[in-house]
Amino acid sequence: FIPETILQQQVRGEFRHVTTLFLNLRDIYTHEQLAPFVQTIFKLIKTYGGYLNTIDFGDKGCTLLLFWGMPTSHENDIERVMNFVQDLSQQTQVTFRAGITYRLMYAGFVGAKQLRQEYSCYGRGVNLAARLMTTAPWGALWADEELMQRGQQQFHFTPQGHFSFKGFPELQPAYAYNGRREEANLHFHGRMIGRQVELAQMVEFVRPLQNGRFAGILIIQGEAGIGKSRLVDAFQRAPTWQQRFPQPPQWLHSQADEILRQALNPFRHLLHRYFQQVYGDTPAANQERFQRRLNALLHNPHIPPEKRDELRPKLTWARPFLGALIGQHMDNDLAPQMEGRAYFDNTLLALQTLIQAESTHRPLILHIADVHWLDETSWQCLRQLSRTLTNYPVAIILTTRNETTPAAMGLSEPTQTINLTSLSEAGLAELAMNLLGHPPSPRILKLLIERSDGNPFFAEQILLYLREQEFLQQDAPHLTAMLLPMDVRAILIARIDQLAQSVKEVVQRAAILGREFDIQLLSYLLRDMPDLHEKVYDAERASIWTAVNQLRYLFKHALLRDAAYDMQLKARRRELHRLTAAALEHLHARDLSPHYGELAYHYQQAKLDEQEGKYATLAGHQAVDRFAHEDALRYLNRALELTPASAGDKRFSLLLSREQVYHLTGKRERQEADLAALEELTAQTDNAEQKGTVWSRRARYADVVSDYQAEAAAGQAVINLALQVGDRALEGNGRMHYGIALWRQGHYPQAVEQLTQALTLSQQSGKQNDVITSRHFLGIIAYEQGDFAASKANYQELLTLRRALGDRVGEASTLNNLGAVANFQGDFAQARTHFQQALHIRRETGHRQGEGALLLNLGVIERNLGDYATAHAYLEQALPISREVNERMMECVVLANLALLHHQIGEQETAVAYSRHALDLVRSINSPLFHSAILTWLAHALTAREHYDEARQHYEEAITLRRSIGHTHLVIEPLAGLARIALATGNTHQAYAYGKEMRQILKENPSLNGTEEPIRIYLTCYHCLLAGQDVRAGQVLQTGYELLQQRAALYDDAQRITFLDISDHREMIQTWQNNNQQTVSQKR
CATH class of the missing domain: 1.10.8 (Helicase, Ruva Protein; domain 3)
Structure with a gap:
C-alpha cells in the first residue's frame, strides 16, 4: 500500500531529514498475535502521522520500521514520534524495545519500475536505529545524539554510554528516553504576518542581555486574538538575533489564571514546570525531581565562581520557600516560625534568587501571558524583580489586553511597550x-x-x-x-457544534475546569466515556486546544473556552461544577490545601453555600498566612457572607483574620470596624482567650494610629485578664503593648520594667514574635537613653534570633539599628558596614521604605565622615522614596539632615529652608526627640546668619523638650548653640556660665554619644571657659582633641584624611597645637 501523496510525487526520490523508528516486539510470533498491536499503530499514525514501511518476522523476532519526515515533513516531527512511542507504550500490553535516529537520508522509490518498487528511506540512520533497538533492554527506547540534541528541550534523555556497532567505524553514543518534560510547547504553525516592526523592537529590547545587563520589562498590549502570544512565539523561534549569543537565552513561560487568580499563581505555574513536577505522580517522585533540578543549579559549572559563591548559600536558604510554592514541604521549612509578612517577603526573595542564579550561566527571558488577570502579589513580585535584576542578564516580557502604562502597573524603569493593532x-x-x-x-x-x-x-x-x-x-x-454568524462568539460556537457530539461533550466539560485543565481531573469526570483520550486528540486536531504536556491542555484561546462554557445551560453548569468539586476532593483527599481556592470557586458556581463557606474559610486563612492580601479579603468576605450570626466562633475567627489583613494593608477605618465587631462578639461570651486576643489587637491598632493612652489602657486590660486566668503568654503580650505605650509617651523607666517582664514571660512561653518585639523596643529605649552598650547587646541577640529564623526583613531592621548605635558611638566605619549590609537586603527584598531609611542613614554617616558630596547623593535618593511610600517621619528626617548638611558646608539660606519644611512636618507627627533636633539645627543656620533672637528661642525650646523626655545628656547640643550666640554678641559672662554647665555634662558624658557635632561642642566649651579665664579650659581642649584622635583612628588612611578635614576638626587640631605652643613658651 502506497499513500496517494506518494503516488502523486513528480520525483523518484529526494534527500530529507528523516526520523527513523525501529520497534522490536517481545513474544509476538504470528500475524494473529500482531494484529491488535498493528491496529493500535494505525490509530496512532492517524494522530501523529508517520509512515509504516516494513513489518518483518526474522531472527530478532517481530520488527516494525516507521519513518517521520517523508513523504511530508512537519516542524515538530520529533515531538510527534516521541508522543507516538509514549502513547503506544500506554495503549498496548505488548512489551517492546526501540531505536530512534534523526538523519539526512534518501527518501524515494527503489526497485525496477516495471517489476517491483517500494517507497522507503536509505542511509546510516536506518542502520543505527536497528543497532540501537537490538542493544536497548526490553521496555526501553534508545536514541542517537542527533535526535537527543533536538528533543532535549521537550523530553528527558539519559546517557547510556558509547557503543561499537557493526557498520560504524567510530563509537556511537546512545541516550535512553525517560519521558516528556513538564514544559509548554505552544508553538504556532505557519509564518507570522505583518509584525516585522514589532519583532525588530523586541530584538533591540533584549540587546542589553549581550552585556550581562537587565533588559527591563516589555509590555505587549492588544485586544484578545490580536497576536500577542503569536508575536512572542515568533520572536522566541527567530534564529537571527539569537546568533549573537554564545548560547541562545533560556525561556521561562507562565500564564496568569483567569478564574482563581491565586497568590503568585504564574510563578507557581512556572516553578511546576521548571522543577518538572508531574500531576498525579507520587509526592516522593516529585520531590526527587525538585531536589535534582535545584542541586543541578547549585553545582552548575558554568556559573562564574564569584557568582557561585554568592548564590549557593542563598539558593540553599531559598529551597524550602521554592518547594512550598509547588507543594513540596521540606524538613527545614521555616513557615511555622515566621509571620505572614516575613514568610511572604522571603518567598519573593527566593524567586528572585532562583531567577538571578539561572541567568548567571545563560541569559534568561521570563514571559508571563495575560497579566490583566495577574494577582496583586504577583505584581509585587514583578516590581521587586524590576528593581533587583540590574546586574543580571534577564528580560521580562508581559502580554496583556489592557491598555495601561507601566506607571499604572507600578513598574519601575526600564520598561517598553508594544501596542499591537489590526492587520491591514x-x-x-x-x-x-x-x-x-x-x-x-x-x-x-x-x-x-x-x-x-x-x-x-x-x-x-x-x-x-x-x-x-x-x-x-x-x-x-x-x-x-x-x-x-454576526459575531465571533457565534462563530466559535458554530465551530464547536461541528465537532462530533461526544467530542463536544468533552470540550464542554473541560471548559468548566478553566482555560488550562488537568487531563487527570477531566478523565475522572468522564471516567465512563469510552476512548476519552482519542476524543481529546480529536479536539486538539480541530484546533480547540493544544497540549501543554502529557497531562495538561490549554484552550487555543480564552474566547474558545468562554464560548464552550457559556453555551451550556446554567443548571447544567451548576451540576458540572458540583461534580468537579467532588472530583477534586476525591483525587486530592490526602492533601486538599493546594486546592482550597478551586474548591471554593466550584462550589460557589454550583450554588452550594455550605461547602463554599467551608473552603472559602480555609482559603482565606491560608491566604492570610501567606501574606496574599487580595486573595484573603476575597475569600474571607465571602465566608463571612455565608456564615450566620449564630455561628459566633466561626465569625470571630474570620473577623480576626480579616482585621489582620486590614492592619497589614493600612486600611484603618475597616480595621476599626472589625475590632468593634470582634468586641461585640466577645461581650456575649466568657471566652478569656478571645477577649485577650481582641484587647491585644486593640492595643496594636492604637499604636499605629498614635493613640498611646488607648494603647496603654488596652495593654493593661490584657494584663489584668491574663492574671485572672493565669495565662503567662497572654500576660507577656499585654506587658509588651503596655511597655511600648509607655515608651511612646516618654516614660522610660516604667517602659523598661514592663518590656523586661514581657521578654521573660514570652521566652518562657515560647512566643518568639513577642520575644523579638520586646527585645527590639528594649534596644530602642537603651539607645535613646544613651546606654549604647545595653542597646547593642539587645540588638546582637535579636540579630542572632532573626538569622536563625531566616527572617531577612527583620535581619535588615536589626542591622540598621546596630548601625545607628555605632553611629552614635562615633564608630562611623562600623555603622557604614551595618547600614550597607542592611541596604543590600532591603534592595534584594524590594523593601522600599527600608531602602529609603538606609539611604538616609548612609547619608548621615558620610556627612559625619566629611564626604559631603556622597552624603548629599544618599539623602537626595532617600527623599523621593520617603514620599513614594508616604512615610512622613522619614521625609521629615531627610529634610532635617539636608538642612544640617547645608549648614555645615556654609549654605545657610538653603539650610533654613529645609529646616522650616522639616519643622512643619514634625509638629504634625509628635516626636519630641526629633522635634528638638530640628529646632537645634534650624537655630544653627539662623546663628550663622546672625539672626540671634530667633535662634536663641529655638535653642531654648529644644532644651525644654529634651529635658521633658529625660534626655539630659543631649541638652548640651542646643546649650552649646546658646553659648556661641553669647560669644558672638560679646556676652562673656553668660558664655562662661554656659561653659561651666557644659563642662559638668562633659564630665558625665565625655564621649558625647548621641550628639551630631561633638568636637564642635568641645571647642565651644573651651572658648567659653577661656572667656571666663578658667584654667580648666585647657583640659577640656585636651579631652576634645583626644576624642577626635580616638575616632580618627577607627578609619583607614583615606577616610581619616577626609574625617580630619572637617572644618570643626581642623579648628580643633589648630587650636590644640596653638595652645600647646603657648604652654611650651610659658614654661620656657
Whole structure:
C-alpha cells in the first residue's frame, strides 16, 4: 500500500531529514498475535502521522520500521514520534524495545519500475536505529545524539554510554528516553504576518542581555486574538538575533489564571514546570525531581565562581520557600516560625534568587501571558524583580489586553511597550493564503475585512468555519455574508457544534475546569466515556486546544473556552461544577490545601453555600498566612457572607483574620470596624482567650494610629485578664503593648520594667514574635537613653534570633539599628558596614521604605565622615522614596539632615529652608526627640546668619523638650548653640556660665554619644571657659582633641584624611597645637 501523496510525487526520490523508528516486539510470533498491536499503530499514525514501511518476522523476532519526515515533513516531527512511542507504550500490553535516529537520508522509490518498487528511506540512520533497538533492554527506547540534541528541550534523555556497532567505524553514543518534560510547547504553525516592526523592537529590547545587563520589562498590549502570544512565539523561534549569543537565552513561560487568580499563581505555574513536577505522580517522585533540578543549579559549572559563591548559600536558604510554592514541604521549612509578612517577603526573595542564579550561566527571558488577570502579589513580585535584576542578564516580557502604562502597573524603569493593532487588508490576504494554501477570492477577503476587523484570531476562526462548512469550494459561488454568524462568539460556537457530539461533550466539560485543565481531573469526570483520550486528540486536531504536556491542555484561546462554557445551560453548569468539586476532593483527599481556592470557586458556581463557606474559610486563612492580601479579603468576605450570626466562633475567627489583613494593608477605618465587631462578639461570651486576643489587637491598632493612652489602657486590660486566668503568654503580650505605650509617651523607666517582664514571660512561653518585639523596643529605649552598650547587646541577640529564623526583613531592621548605635558611638566605619549590609537586603527584598531609611542613614554617616558630596547623593535618593511610600517621619528626617548638611558646608539660606519644611512636618507627627533636633539645627543656620533672637528661642525650646523626655545628656547640643550666640554678641559672662554647665555634662558624658557635632561642642566649651579665664579650659581642649584622635583612628588612611578635614576638626587640631605652643613658651 502506497499513500496517494506518494503516488502523486513528480520525483523518484529526494534527500530529507528523516526520523527513523525501529520497534522490536517481545513474544509476538504470528500475524494473529500482531494484529491488535498493528491496529493500535494505525490509530496512532492517524494522530501523529508517520509512515509504516516494513513489518518483518526474522531472527530478532517481530520488527516494525516507521519513518517521520517523508513523504511530508512537519516542524515538530520529533515531538510527534516521541508522543507516538509514549502513547503506544500506554495503549498496548505488548512489551517492546526501540531505536530512534534523526538523519539526512534518501527518501524515494527503489526497485525496477516495471517489476517491483517500494517507497522507503536509505542511509546510516536506518542502520543505527536497528543497532540501537537490538542493544536497548526490553521496555526501553534508545536514541542517537542527533535526535537527543533536538528533543532535549521537550523530553528527558539519559546517557547510556558509547557503543561499537557493526557498520560504524567510530563509537556511537546512545541516550535512553525517560519521558516528556513538564514544559509548554505552544508553538504556532505557519509564518507570522505583518509584525516585522514589532519583532525588530523586541530584538533591540533584549540587546542589553549581550552585556550581562537587565533588559527591563516589555509590555505587549492588544485586544484578545490580536497576536500577542503569536508575536512572542515568533520572536522566541527567530534564529537571527539569537546568533549573537554564545548560547541562545533560556525561556521561562507562565500564564496568569483567569478564574482563581491565586497568590503568585504564574510563578507557581512556572516553578511546576521548571522543577518538572508531574500531576498525579507520587509526592516522593516529585520531590526527587525538585531536589535534582535545584542541586543541578547549585553545582552548575558554568556559573562564574564569584557568582557561585554568592548564590549557593542563598539558593540553599531559598529551597524550602521554592518547594512550598509547588507543594513540596521540606524538613527545614521555616513557615511555622515566621509571620505572614516575613514568610511572604522571603518567598519573593527566593524567586528572585532562583531567577538571578539561572541567568548567571545563560541569559534568561521570563514571559508571563495575560497579566490583566495577574494577582496583586504577583505584581509585587514583578516590581521587586524590576528593581533587583540590574546586574543580571534577564528580560521580562508581559502580554496583556489592557491598555495601561507601566506607571499604572507600578513598574519601575526600564520598561517598553508594544501596542499591537489590526492587520491591514494585505495582511489578512496573506493570512488567508497561509491557511488555505491559495489566495482568497475577493468575496472571501471582503468578508474577512468586514467581520474580523483585522483581528488575526477572528479571521482564522472565520476561515476555519467556512472551510468546515465547505463554503470555500469552487462550486459554491453563492457564498454571501448572510451565511456567516454576526459575531465571533457565534462563530466559535458554530465551530464547536461541528465537532462530533461526544467530542463536544468533552470540550464542554473541560471548559468548566478553566482555560488550562488537568487531563487527570477531566478523565475522572468522564471516567465512563469510552476512548476519552482519542476524543481529546480529536479536539486538539480541530484546533480547540493544544497540549501543554502529557497531562495538561490549554484552550487555543480564552474566547474558545468562554464560548464552550457559556453555551451550556446554567443548571447544567451548576451540576458540572458540583461534580468537579467532588472530583477534586476525591483525587486530592490526602492533601486538599493546594486546592482550597478551586474548591471554593466550584462550589460557589454550583450554588452550594455550605461547602463554599467551608473552603472559602480555609482559603482565606491560608491566604492570610501567606501574606496574599487580595486573595484573603476575597475569600474571607465571602465566608463571612455565608456564615450566620449564630455561628459566633466561626465569625470571630474570620473577623480576626480579616482585621489582620486590614492592619497589614493600612486600611484603618475597616480595621476599626472589625475590632468593634470582634468586641461585640466577645461581650456575649466568657471566652478569656478571645477577649485577650481582641484587647491585644486593640492595643496594636492604637499604636499605629498614635493613640498611646488607648494603647496603654488596652495593654493593661490584657494584663489584668491574663492574671485572672493565669495565662503567662497572654500576660507577656499585654506587658509588651503596655511597655511600648509607655515608651511612646516618654516614660522610660516604667517602659523598661514592663518590656523586661514581657521578654521573660514570652521566652518562657515560647512566643518568639513577642520575644523579638520586646527585645527590639528594649534596644530602642537603651539607645535613646544613651546606654549604647545595653542597646547593642539587645540588638546582637535579636540579630542572632532573626538569622536563625531566616527572617531577612527583620535581619535588615536589626542591622540598621546596630548601625545607628555605632553611629552614635562615633564608630562611623562600623555603622557604614551595618547600614550597607542592611541596604543590600532591603534592595534584594524590594523593601522600599527600608531602602529609603538606609539611604538616609548612609547619608548621615558620610556627612559625619566629611564626604559631603556622597552624603548629599544618599539623602537626595532617600527623599523621593520617603514620599513614594508616604512615610512622613522619614521625609521629615531627610529634610532635617539636608538642612544640617547645608549648614555645615556654609549654605545657610538653603539650610533654613529645609529646616522650616522639616519643622512643619514634625509638629504634625509628635516626636519630641526629633522635634528638638530640628529646632537645634534650624537655630544653627539662623546663628550663622546672625539672626540671634530667633535662634536663641529655638535653642531654648529644644532644651525644654529634651529635658521633658529625660534626655539630659543631649541638652548640651542646643546649650552649646546658646553659648556661641553669647560669644558672638560679646556676652562673656553668660558664655562662661554656659561653659561651666557644659563642662559638668562633659564630665558625665565625655564621649558625647548621641550628639551630631561633638568636637564642635568641645571647642565651644573651651572658648567659653577661656572667656571666663578658667584654667580648666585647657583640659577640656585636651579631652576634645583626644576624642577626635580616638575616632580618627577607627578609619583607614583615606577616610581619616577626609574625617580630619572637617572644618570643626581642623579648628580643633589648630587650636590644640596653638595652645600647646603657648604652654611650651610659658614654661620656657
